[in-house]
Amino acid sequence: MDKRYEDLVPEIEELLNRYRAKWQLNSIAWLDYDDVSQIIRTHIYKKWHLWDQKRAFKPWASMLISNQIKNLIRNHYGNFAKPCLRCSFYLGGDECGFTKSREQDEECEDFAKWKNKKQNAFNLKMPVSLDSLISVKDRINEDELDYDKKVGKIHDLVMDQLNEKHKEIYKLLFIDYEDEVKVAKKFGFKRDTSKRKTPRYKQINNLKKKFYNIAIKVIKEEDL
DSSP states (O other), X not given: OOOOGGGGHHHHHHHHHHHHHHHHHHSOSSSOHHHHHHHHHHHHHHTGGGOOTTSOHHHHHXXXXXXHHHHHHHHHHHHHSOGGGGOTTBOSTTBBSSSTTXXXXXXXXXXXXXXXXXXXXXXXXXXXXXXXXXXXXXXXXHHHHHHHHHHHHHHHHHHTTSOHHHHHHHIIIIISOOOHHHHHHHTTXXXXXXXXXXXXXXXXXXXXXXXXXXXXXXXXXXXX
């Protein structure tokens, strides 16, 4: 008898948790991984008929999850990337064949517009290069070894800069993968007054932004 989506929900959730750190530390900061996970769950459900049930489920589902994360990264990256990447004067890196300084600067109108309107968003949403993000292999067993060491180091470096309370919150959110609503309630944070179906907590969101910014800083400083 063929298996239904509902039959393999635990396996799907396990895979989504494996990919959680890849999104939160290496990708755009303002889109919660819970939202990303829901997008992926819907995608897997819609593609269910394409799974050959004579083959193992996890490799197939891992491929879908990895591809969806790559697609989301590409979509957001394209919205904020420098115009220089598509310019005929682009010489690689920060070099430019158009400006007098030979570097990308406001002498170019397109660059000036990007710097004024999109640079801050780009720096926040894409803290590491696109190449490093989309090179993640689809096969989990091959990419976990070095990756896990780097993630562990990033966790340690981030927590070194936090007080004891924030360390505990960081650990619950990003290492233990606790639901942020449960974390907010544990620490007595007040819920936003908006009428959203999913409750939001301003204090949690502010702390997450703080954690992301620290992570971005240590990733750059340590060249991780």
